Amino acid sequence: MAKRKKTIIAGSIVKTIIYTAPEPLDGKRARAEKSRMTTAAQKAMNDKAARGRLEMLMAANFTGRDLFITTTYRDDDLPPNRAEAVKRIRGFIKALREHRKARGQELKYIYTTEEKHGEARLHHHLVINSTGADIEVIRSLWPYGDVVDMEYVGQRDYETLALYLTKESVTGRPVGAQMWTASRNLKKPVVRSEYVPNDTMLAVPIGCHIIEKEERVTEFGSYCYIKYRLPTHQSGGIFHRPNSEIQGGADALLLACN
Incomplete structure (x- = not known):
């Protein structure tokens, strides 16, 4: 059995979620509960809602x-x-x-x-x-x-x-x-979806600031959603990403989320 994991990286903001998804051999009740879990996970992620898309596009x-x-x-x-x-x-x-x-x-x-x-x-x-x-x-x-x-x-x-x-x-x-x-020259947030082992847990990398966190657990499954800010330098009250972090690329950031 595996869980679904989705991660969105937009500048200094990361949204990641892991949840139990329905499987072909699930019974009717299990499938219904897991479907509700999937719906709750998608709502928490909010990447399809207009405001959520705009937030991550700006980030x-x-x-x-x-x-x-x-x-x-x-x-x-x-x-x-x-x-x-x-x-x-x-x-x-x-x-x-x-x-x-x-x-x-x-x-x-x-x-x-x-x-x-x-x-x-x-x-x-x-x-x-x-x-x-x-x-x-x-x-x-x-x-x-x-x-x-x-x-x-x-x-x-x-x-x-x-x-x-x-x-x-x-x-x-x-x-x-x-x-x-x-403008057409805006970068899109980096998105990765994958299956992960059922015992995989979400953890925020050291030095990150948690903005939102939501969890739900039932006998049929669970989901955990975390939104956090990557480490930043602060200058005059204005946050910006350090050059070394930008140059590191999305792959390095995704490794930090696993």
């Missing part, structure tokens, strides 16, 4: 010193509709990309367009990689109003940021509208 591509930005419109420049607002933010992204390309710099981004909370005015939230000299450039390329907020990504955890960016996803997003838009 895989942005460090604590990248930027979270909010752009707004002055009254005279307020777009007449969402489509026009999206056109303007795309124009801003294009201008910023061209500015960086001329300097040999890459642009990575995720953005959302909102209009259903607060004063119900159209505005945008963006997460972009920082080059260290962005503030004045960003302000100069957004001619429609204020850049009302600009902070380091590291001032919030990825889950909180993903929750904030998708807060209009259920009731405020027009039918057919994307929940968020991301």
Whole structure:
């Protein structure tokens, strides 16, 4: 008998889960209980939910010193509709990309367009990689109003940021509208699924910080889910991964999870 194990590595964030899955020779009751275990495991992992995907996408591509930005419109420049607002933010992204390309710099981004909370005015939230000299450039390329907020990504955890960016996803997003838009050059989280011996236990590597942990055990099986942060250096309250860890690659990190 074996268990299923799934591990997702996204930058400094790791989600891993191990659970008992149904087998061909299981009786009706055992199969039902194991199926419930599988469902609970998938829910805990949350990698298929939009917010969970966004959290891990950001963790895989942005460090604590990248930027979270909010752009707004002055009254005279307020777009007449969402489509026009999206056109303007795309124009801003294009201008910023061209500015960086001329300097040999890459642009990575995720953005959302909102209009259903607060004063119900159209505005945008963006997460972009920082080059260290962005503030004045960003302000100069957004001619429609204020850049009302600009902070380091590291001032919030990825889950909180993903929750904030998708807060209009259920009731405020027009039918057919994307929940968020991301640049094509973003890296995908590393995912590995495998069968492991039934007596395999999950353990967090030394030096890691546990963010979430959930366990369930019945007479027919069990699941254990752990979400944790890999060791980081801390500088000025902003977390970022050390270069040696990045260069080590995903395989080394996966070995640490086993």
